[in-house]
Amino acid sequence: MASTLSDRLSRLVKQMRGQARITENNVQDMLREVRMALLEADVALPVVRDFIARVKERALGQEVVGSLSPGQALVGVVHKELAATMGEGVSDLNLAAQPPAVILMAGLQGAGKTTTTAKLARHLIQSRKKKVLTVSADVYRPAAIEQLKTVTKAAGAEWFPSQPSDKPLDIARAALDHARRHYFDVLIVDTAGRLAIDEALMAEIRELHATLKPVETLFVVDAMQGQDAINTAKAFKDALPLTGIVLTKLDGDSRGGAALSVRTVTGAPIKFAGVSEKIDGLEVFDAQRHAGRVLGMGDIVALVEEVQKGVDMAAAQKLADKVKSGDGFDLNDFLSQISQMKKMGGLSGLMDKLPSHLAAKAGQADMDRAEREVRRMEGIINAMTPLERRKPELLKASRKRRIAAGAGVQVQEVNRLLNQFEQMQGMMKKMKGGGLMKMMKRMGGMKGLPGMGR
Template sequence: MASTLTDRLSHLVKTMRGQARITESNVQDMLREVRMALLEADVALPVVRDFIARVKDKALGQEVVGSLNPGQVLVSIVQKELAATMGEGISDINLAAQPPAVILMAGLQGAGKTTTTAKLAKHLIERRKKKVLTVSADVYRPAAIEQLKTVTKQAGAEWFPSAPDQKPRDIALAALDHAKRHYFDVLLVDTAGRLAIDEALMAEIRELHATIHPVETLFVVDAMQGQDAVNTARAFKEALPLTGVVLTKLDGDSRGGAALSVRQVTGAPIKFAGVSEKIDGLEVFDAERHAGRVLGMGDIVALVEEVTKGVDIAAAQKLAEKVKSGSGFDLNDFLAQISQMKKMGGLGNLMDKLPTQMAAKAGQADLDRAERDMKRMEGILNAMTAKERRQPALLMDGKSKASRKRRIAAGAGVQIQEVNRLLNQFDQMQGMMKKMKGGGLMKMMKKLGGMKGMMPPGFPGA
């Protein structure tokens, strides 16, 4: 949905440049583009109609402020309405209950319930500092119980055993009793799914809900389902008092209509979004930020979070002190910078969170080349001995430098020219670091007309 809607709205902004007001005549052209983009994104028709009516009502007659043109005004209105349709802001998970707070996970088979249960467990442990127990009440799907056991271990939570010959109700009650006796803060109950809605499934999950009285009943739905997601959401809403929605596979979805449709159909807020297959690939859903992504405005907040999560603050401060004191920037530091980038998901992951216009400047071919170069550099650095990384001069001076380079090139599976290129890049970076020594960076900044207040806290010379 992001690319389609962004392309259409960008076209609108260009074609409407110079017009002073959104009028009845020109608003029809704009809304037609928005309507087509939403329908192509697999948003349910009733949701599209309601959305377009709200945008039209707010757009008509709006004056263009300052340098903005009608297309930009419309983009602003569309973003606000997208956010409103998806729930406005953040809807936090409710844990205000006598421990353990019970959370029931509901949805069809294949939506990602089991993996999401583990991801949510990890989120609650890391972000909310909770002691979490998981249990599987899925006695129909082969290996469902073992799957939950495996992913729960990856999440760092505890798993309560169950067996296919037990009744889901008995499993849930036993897990609840165990959670109470061992002072767990949260119990996550993974339920059985089906490939399609059926009465047996709904009767079972209704009974389960009545037995354990969950504080949260989360509907897990595959964001790639499109129109099918709407029908599934409607059936679960009729069967259960849903308190929230979790959208899975949002990273693999080019259309994304489910995010708009499911919220409106269920009336329940979207609380989480699955953004990768990794165990930590679950984000608290922020409607305004997601609306920005949809419109190609990027998600700078998510980018900052990604960087903060991936960067080793202690290592960064250590490097800053090292540079400040002039003790030398070596090849170990160079390797550490590449490792930090990998922890943040690589260049592609960071580029995804930039506004479309900025990301577009770095084409996919350039991005792929940069990723390959980074992997090649990492391979070369790992082929060096610890002493060589610590003392780069061994590779730049002396009689043995040629034989050392040949050995490194063979170990990394590259030509010797690649090793020389890396060492040249390192030499340039080392030279820059030397200029930063003892406040040297400030002198450089002043020459460039820079100001101390522009430097980030803790940066050498700041």
């Protein structure tokens, strides 16, 4: 949906240049483009009709504000209504309950419930400092319990064992008892993926809900499902009092109609979005920011957050102190800089958050090439001995041949990396007088970081 809607609207903004007012005619043109983009994005027809009616009502007769052209003013109206359709602002989890607060995960098979359970555990540990226990009540899919065990470990949470021979209700009761006795703040219950038409499984999840009395019942839905998501959402809404939605696979979503439709059909707010396969690839959903992404405005806020999260300020300070004291910048430091960038989701992860007109300038092919180059550089440095990394001046012809063979590259690649390293080393020498930390501060206005920008 993002690219289609963005392309259509940017074409229209160009066409409408020079027009002084928003008129019935240019609103109709704009709405036709928006309607087509939404239908192509698999947004449900009733949702599209309602959305178009609201945009038309707000846009007609609106004077052009300041230096805005009619096209830009209309994009502003569409942006506000998109955000309103997906839910105003941010809706986080409500954990105000006698511990443990129970979160019940519901959704279709293949929507990504199990990995989302672990990602949510990770989010609660890192952002809310909670002690989290997960349990699988999915006794129908042989690998489900083991899968949850593995991803829970990666998330840093604790896992409660269950067996495929157990009854889901017995598993849930035992996990709740364990969570109470061991003072867990949150218990997340992963349920079996079910088809909306499977009445026996829907009855089972209703029973689980009645027994556990969860504070949050989250409906996990694949953002790429389109119209199917609507039918499923209706069935789950009828069966359970849903408190929120988690949209998964938003990173691979070219249509994205589910984000608009599911919110409207269930009346429940979208609370989280899965934005990558990594264990920390779950974002608190912000309707304003997502509407901006859909319209090709990018998500600069997320970009700054990514940089702040990825830049290890303690490591940066250590490097600054090292350079300041006159110790040289070596290949270990160079490797550390490369891994910092990888922590920020790599180049393509950062590019996704830029406005579309900027991202377009650096095509996907360039990004892929740059990502490969970063991996190659890491491989070359990792093929060196600790002494060679500390003292790059030791790297003469025979050592370079050995490193190239170890990294599976040509000797020219090793030379190229050393040239890049020397350029950075030269830059670091110029920053001896504390310039490195000044540069780090400028990188994001980093006011939210300890000791920064005050």
